[in-house]
Amino acid sequence: MLDAEINTLRALAKPAQSKKLGVWKHLSKTIGAFDRKESNMKTTLTFLITCASLVLPFAAFGQSADAKYCEALSMKYREVSSFQSDSPQAVAMAKCKAGDTAAGIPVLEKALKDAKVPLPSRL
Secondary structure: OOHHHHHHHHHHHHHHHHOOOOHHHHHHHHHHHHHHHHHHHHHHHHHHHHHHHHHHHHHHHHHHHHHHHHHHHHHHHHHHOOOOOOOHHHHHHHHHHHOOHHHHHHHHHHHHHHOOOOOOOOO
16 A cells, blocks of 8 residues: 555544544554555565675676676687688677677587687686
């Protein structure tokens, strides 16, 4: 429930409370439940934001390490082979450059292994 709706319920509850209407007991329980739900949502949101802020730097680090490795594979392949622009290795190098390292690395590793070339170190 939105803050505006909760405030409206509270505004409606004030006259009921002052006139000692039986509705007040029900409204006070309902408003309390809304406050608890809102508090739980805020706690959950804070927890999720904290987790994301702790995990994202590691994910970014992993991606940059893969990108560096993919670039090293591409450079090594260029050194040892003359390739055509429509070859699977050229496509893999383009994918590496575009950031799709998961698709580029296996193709380049296989090509280098097939050529009996040692793979660059993966830091």
